[in-house]
Amino acid sequence: MDAGEQTVPVWLRERRAGVGRPAERSRAEVTAAAITLADREGLAAVSMRRVAAQLGTGAASLYRYVASRDDLLDLMADEVAAGYNLPTPGGPWLTGLLEVCRQGRELMLRHRWLPELVLTRPTLGPHGVDLLEHVLAVLAEHPADTAHKMEAFAIMNTLTAALALNELSTTSGTRHRQGAYLAHAVAAGQHRHLAAALAGASLVPAAPAERFEDTLSKILTGLLGAA
Amino acid sequence: MDAGEQTVPVWLRERRAGVGRPAERSRAEVTAAAITLADREGLAAVSMRRVAAQLGTGAASLYRYVASRDDLLDLMADEVAAGYNLPTPGGPWLTGLLEVCRQGRELMLRHRWLPELVLTRPTLGPHGVDLLEHVLAVLAEHPADTAHKMEAFAIMNTLTAALALNELSTTSGTRHRQGAYLAHAVAAGQHRHLAAALAGASLVPAAPAERFEDTLSKILTGLLGAA
DNA sequence: ATCGTTCGCGAACAGTGTTCCCGAATGGGT
DNA sequence: ACCCATTCGGGAACACTGTTCGCGAACGAT
Numbered sequence: 001m002d003a004g005e006q007t008v009p010v011w012l013r014e015r016r017a018g019v020g021r022p023a024e025r026s027r028a029e030v031t032a033a034a035i036t037l038a039d040r041e042g043l044a045a046v047s048m049r050r051v052a053a054q055l056g057t058g059a060a061s062l063y064r065y066v067a068s069r070d071d072l073l074d075l076m077a078d079e080v081a082a083g084y085n086l087p088t089p090g091g092p093w094l095t096g097l098l099e100v101c102r103q104g105r106e107l108m109l110r111h112r113w114l115p116e117l118v119l120t121r122p123t124l125g126p127h128g129v130d131l132l133e134h135v136l137a138v139l140a141e142h143p144a145d146t147a148h149k150m151e152a153f154a155i156m157n158t159l160t161a162a163l164a165l166n167e168l169s170t171t172s173g174t175r176h177r178q179g180a181y182l183a184h185a186v187a188a189g190q191h192r193h194l195a196a197a198l199a200g201a202s203l204v205p206a207a208p209a210e211r212f213e214d215t216l217s218k219i220l221t222g223l224l225g226a227a
Numbered sequence: 228m229d230a231g232e233q234t235v236p237v238w239l240r241e242r243r244a245g246v247g248r249p250a251e252r253s254r255a256e257v258t259a260a261a262i263t264l265a266d267r268e269g270l271a272a273v274s275m276r277r278v279a280a281q282l283g284t285g286a287a288s289l290y291r292y293v294a295s296r297d298d299l300l301d302l303m304a305d306e307v308a309a310g311y312n313l314p315t316p317g318g319p320w321l322t323g324l325l326e327v328c329r330q331g332r333e334l335m336l337r338h339r340w341l342p343e344l345v346l347t348r349p350t351l352g353p354h355g356v357d358l359l360e361h362v363l364a365v366l367a368e369h370p371a372d373t374a375h376k377m378e379a380f381a382i383m384n385t386l387t388a389a390l391a392l393n394e395l396s397t398t399s400g401t402r403h404r405q406g407a408y409l410a411h412a413v414a415a416g417q418h419r420h421l422a423a424a425l426a427g428a429s430l431v432p433a434a435p436a437e438r439f440e441d442t443l444s445k446i447l448t449g450l451l452g453a454a
Numbered sequence: 455a456t457c458g459t460t461c462g463c464g465a466a467c468a469g470t471g472t473t474c475c476c477g478a479a480t481g482g483g484t
Numbered sequence: 485a486c487c488c489a490t491t492c493g494g495g496a497a498c499a500c501t502g503t504t505c506g507c508g509a510a511c512g513a514t
Contacts, residue, residue: 007400009408020491021479047470058494060473069471119346119389124405129412129421136420146424151442158389159382162346166381173234178351181236185356193363194356197373215378215450222449223442247460248510274501285463287504296502 010071011078011125025055027065031075035111038076043113046072070121077117078125083107086130089137094220096138097152100131101160101216105209108164115165118157144224152223159216167208237298238305238352252282254292258302262338265303270340273299297348304344305352310334313357316364321447323365324379327358328387328443332436335391342392345384371451379450386443394435 033054038046048069052059066072084103089096108114124132135153142149169175186195260281265273275296279286293299311330316323335341351359362380369376396402413422 007404007407009404011408012411019481020489021481021493023492048472049470052494059471060494060496061492063472064492116347120343120392122393124409126412129409129418133418133421136424140420146427149424154393155386155389155442155446159386162382162385162389165347166349177234177236180234181238182351182356184239185353191356191360193367194360197363197376200373215382218449219382219446220449222445222447243460246512247458248462248512250461275503276501279463286502287463287465288461290503291461 009123009125010067010074013067023064025057025061025065027075028079029055030062030065030072031079034072034076035079038113039111043116046076046113048072073117073121074123074125077114077121077123078127080107080111080114081125081127081131084127084131084134086134089134089140093138093142093224094217097135097156097220098213098217100135100138101156102213104157104160105164105212108161109168112168115161115168118161119165122154122157139224142224148224152220155223156216156220159219163212163215167212170208236350236352237294237301240294250291252284252288252292254302255306256282257289257292257299258306261299261303262306265340266338270343273303273340275299300344300348301350301352304341304348304350305354307334307338307341308352308354308358311354311358311361313361316361316367320365320369320451321444324362324383324447325440325444327362327365328383329436329440331384331387332391332439335388336395339395342388342395345388346392349381349384366451369451375451379447382450383443383447386446390439390442394439397435 030051034046034051037051037054046069048062049059051072052062062072066075084100084107087096087099108118132150132153135156136149139149139152144152182194182198185191186198257278261273261278264278264281273296275289276286278299279289289299293302311327311334314323314326335345359380362383363376366376366379371379409421409425412418413425
């Protein structure tokens with residue numbers, strides 16, 4: 001009967017009543033296994049078969065808990081968002097927002113697969129909604145209208161993810177590819193300003209945490225006005 | 228002999244001299260076919276087999292022009308970046324940067340798969356380097372140091388992609404899923420501020436182009452100071 | 455005509471997400 | 485105690501995917 005229910009998000013499709021054989025695992029267990037796997041071997045390693053193996057079951061069984069792999073990814077992202085430790089709002093709004101960003105960055109450095117998920121499928125699950133509620137609370141006294149506050153929330157999250165991703169690529173080897181071609185392009189002669197810029201100081205500045213907060217502080221101030 | 232050359236980016240691995248059987252196609256042709264396919268059916272449809280079919284050849288032949296699918300994606304992104312029409316720098320820097328953002332947004336609305344690529348694999352190819360050179364030229368008189376200018380460039384691109392992605396999801400059906408759960412969460416009672424916010428005006432404001440430029444203008448001003 | 459080299463690409467490999475369909479397990483109703 | 489609707493577990497299969505191997509064909513230079 002429920003043919004076109006695919007439009008309903010994951011979080012609204014929950015367990016039915018206690019009739020029939022009881023499930024041996026839970027959606028939370030599946031999500032946790034996927035997160036463990038992603039932490040250890042990256043997002044690409046999160047295949048249905050490998051998650052199932054991690055749980056000691058067959059791949060097809062996972063579909064009792066999750067409608068698709070994409071569902072599972074959404075669940076992973078929202079589950080990590082449970083890690084925010086949100087203080088009761090109070091004090092200047094900029095301080096409150098920066099604290100959210102700071103914690104977001106730490107979550108993303110701890111789970112290196114998160115930025116990609118946040119950037120490409122910005123979905124709001126239960127914990128994401130809680131986060132949004134908190135941000136709106138922090139901005140309660142702020143004169144901006146709703147649309148601007150929502151936009152600030154989205155930009156905050158996106159930028160936190162993008163900066164974290166950038167920071168992570170600096171650590172791993174991904175970045176060297178870019179540097180190699182950049183050097184080549186500069187050596188080729190064109191690109192006057194680029195050559196001048198690269199002649200200066202190092203491109204990887206120290207104290208990424210401070211730089212991160214400084215950057216986001218400036219951007220949020222630009223978006224919402226001075227505190 | 229060249230065992231570990233995989234670290235070299237795509238753009239440095241070019242065609243050798245004219246010895247042996249000449250190639251029937253070119254790297255540019257392969258890239259163009261992939262772009263056509265992505266424009267018509269999305270990024271997921273860009274598989275080696277389908278790109279090859281589009282060209283009327285076998286899948287394995289593509290590896291004569293491209294080392295991997297990821298290479299092909301990098302080529303696609305940089306090829307589209309050739310579409311920037313960069314005016315000779317002059318006038319206020321903010322105007323110059325906003326013009327770059329405006330063109331970026333249009334490219335991304337024309338190629339709906341671009342934002343995802345820009346966000347998840349921010350690689351600089353030849354045209355990307357040209358763009359960076361242009362931005363540095365626009366900022367030539369600006370007092371900020373190199374690191375800050377580079378960061379501004381990265382943030383500009385990321386944000387353009389993120390806002391474009393958001394704009395695209397508003398059009399397609401992806402967004403309704405989120406709305407559905409948001410409504411559910413609000414109806415559940417908690418989330419005081421969220422309920423108040425959603426009681427206000429519509430969430431999808433009109434005139435996205437103006438809003439886009441306004442937002443980026445504020446952010447760039449916050450980052451680099453008032454013009 | 456021969457040789458070194460490159461190209462095209464069918465076939466195969468190891469993996470993927472997902473669906474089908476089965477037998478097994480369960481708990482409520484009688 | 486039995487039955488039976490209902491759910492769960494999961495092997496097998498399908499339609500794909502990216503990538504490698506190796507062979508025959510095509511060329512430029514000698």
